[in-house]
Amino acid sequence: MDKKECHEESSSSDEELSRRVSEDQESSEEQVSGAVYSEMHQMISSIYAELHFCKQDYKYDQFLGPEGNVDVELINKSANKYRLRFPTAGWYLWSATGLGFVVRDAVTVTIAFGSWSQHLALDLQHHEQWLAAGPLFAVTAEPEEAVAEIHLPHFISLQAGEVDVSWFLVAHFKDEGMVLEQPSRVEPFYAVLDNPSFSLMGILLRIARGTRLSIPITSNTLLYFHPHPKDIKFHLYLVPSDALLTKMIDDEEDRFCGVRLQTSPPVEPLTFGAHYIVSNSAHLEIIPTELKLSYRSPGEIQPFSKFYAGQMKEPIQLEITEKRHEILVWKTVVKPVDIQLGAASAPRTFSGAAFVRENHRQLQARIGDLKGVLDDLQDNEVLSENEKELVEQAKTRQSKTDALLSMVEKKGDRALELLFRSLSERDPYLVSYLRQQSL
Numbered sequence: 001m002d003k004k005e006c007h008e009e010s011s012s013s014d015e016e017l018s019r020r021v022s023e024d025q026e027s028s029e030e031q032v033s034g035a036v037y038s039e040m041h042q043m044i045s046s047i048y049a050e051l052h053f054c055k056q057d058y059k060y061d062q063f064l065g066p067e068g069n070v071d072v073e074l075i076n077k078s079a080n081k082y083r084l085r086f087p088t089a090g091w092y093l094w095s096a097t098g099l100g101f102v103v104r105d106a107v108t109v110t111i112a113f114g115s116w117s118q119h120l121a122l123d124l125q126h127h128e129q130w131l132a133a134g135p136l137f138a139v140t141a142e143p144e145e146a147v148a149e150i151h152l153p154h155f156i157s158l159q160a161g162e163v164d165v166s167w168f169l170v171a172h173f174k175d176e177g178m179v180l181e182q183p184s185r186v187e188p189f190y191a192v193l194d195n196p197s198f199s200l201m202g203i204l205l206r207i208a209r210g211t212r213l214s215i216p217i218t219s220n221t222l223l224y225f226h227p228h229p230k231d232i233k234f235h236l237y238l239v240p241s242d243a244l245l246t247k248m249i250d251d252e253e254d255r256f257c258g259v260r261l262q263t264s265p266p267v268e269p270l271t272f273g274a275h276y277i278v279s280n281s282a283h284l285e286i287i288p289t290e291l292k293l294s295y296r297s298p299g300e301i302q303p304f305s306k307f308y309a310g311q312m313k314e315p316i317q318l319e320i321t322e323k324r325h326e327i328l329v330w331k332t333v334v335k336p337v338d339i340q341l342g343a344a345s346a347p348r349t350f351s352g353a354a355f356v357r358e359n360h361r362q363l364q365a366r367i368g369d370l371k372g373v374l375d376d377l378q379d380n381e382v383l384s385e386n387e388k389e390l391v392e393q394a395k396t397r398q399s400k401t402d403a404l405l406s407m408v409e410k411k412g413d414r415a416l417e418l419l420f421r422s423l424s425e426r427d428p429y430l431v432s433y434l435r436q437q438s439l
Contacts, residue, residue, distance in 0.1 A: 066090030081112040098153030107146035115297035136202035157216040157269035216269035224258035248298035281317035352420025353413040376422035
């Protein structure tokens with residue numbers, strides 16, 4: 001599929017995909033049995049390809065199905081656990097994650113997300129040359145026999161023929177430990193299990209010992225900016241093409257007011273474990289300049305490159321180059337208008353000012369880098385030199401933070417927003433913890 005065409009047209013929206021799924025499945029009025037029609041498989045493969053190449057932001061609250069969208073109910077937010085009911089036979093796709101089902105009859109499914117690092121020790125991964133190749137899902141179905149197939153997404157690139165499909169395994173994590181199962185077949189963006197049994201499950205790649213680890217994977221670049229009147233900050237991630245991982249990074253960036261810019265992914269597969277150099281046309285300092293393409297489970301801290309662009313009055317060209325062979329693998333141009341449009345379209349549901357007011361007591365007791373926060377507020381002209389000295393002259397640490405919070409609250413929402421931004425930079429774990437408590 002032509003990526004330019006995909007970028008210019010909106011044919012890959014959830015509504016269009018839902019129409020495609022419905023029309024293609026209407027050709028068969030029969031219930032899906034153990035032998036699924038090859039035409040359906042071709043249709044499924046083509047839609048997975050659209051999902052991969054077009055990189056739309058699909059909805060987490062809907063599956064695509066033969067009779068239209070099926071609503072997904074979030075039943076446990078802290079555990080990321082969902083429930084839904086497939087009303088009829090057919091193929092269903094969770095476009096936001098790449099997870100799919102072919103069902104013979106109506107069935108109720110629950111889905112939660114897991115972390116590889118909690119179940120597969122890193123030293124074991126290295127010793128056995130395991131590679132987590134996609135998200136980990138905890139799935140149940142009632143009745144289980146109604147599910148003819150489950151499609152588990154993966155980010156391994158098969159197009160170059162460098163990966164043997166016999167390396168693909170479905171890992172089940174059960175009470176007795178990890179149980180491995182050979183998939184029924186492996187497609188470019190997903191692996192299939194026929195008549196599956198359900199558990200905490202995902203795709204693993206097992207490379208034979210002595211094999212040089214050079215695995216091509218589909219990848220994604222995620223570029224965020226953090227608005228600031230004087231110094232706009234950017235975060236650039238290079239990660240495997242894992243929809244769940246992207247969502248988790250989106251959520252984490254959103255906690256600190258990051259806004260994602262729409263960019264195309266690298267055109268060609270990249271090499272797992274390789275190092276890539278980030279550069280820009282404006283000669284801005286990038287920290288770090290080197291990123292290693294690796295997989296960390298959603299929920300873990302994901303590495304990124306950071307740089308500041310001042311007020312950004314001129315376009316900036318960003319590039320990623322493979323370090324060993326000095327091959328350009330990705331580039332994009334960010335223009336000032338992109339920042340303006342991104343800031344205008346960013347959700348306004350969260351208020352840093354409200355956060356500070358609601359957490360006054362907790363912040364009073366727990367602000368760590370008080371000196372750094374005071375410096376930030378003085379630099380942003382929230383506090384004068386005299387006001388800063390008044391805070392510093394208080395006798396105890398708690399009385400200093402109380403004086404600071406009271407002083408800033410009297411100055412209004414703008415001052416509180418700048419205080420929140422400083423706290424997010426100086427003590428992100430405290431801010432994240434307090435935000436989680438308020439959910």
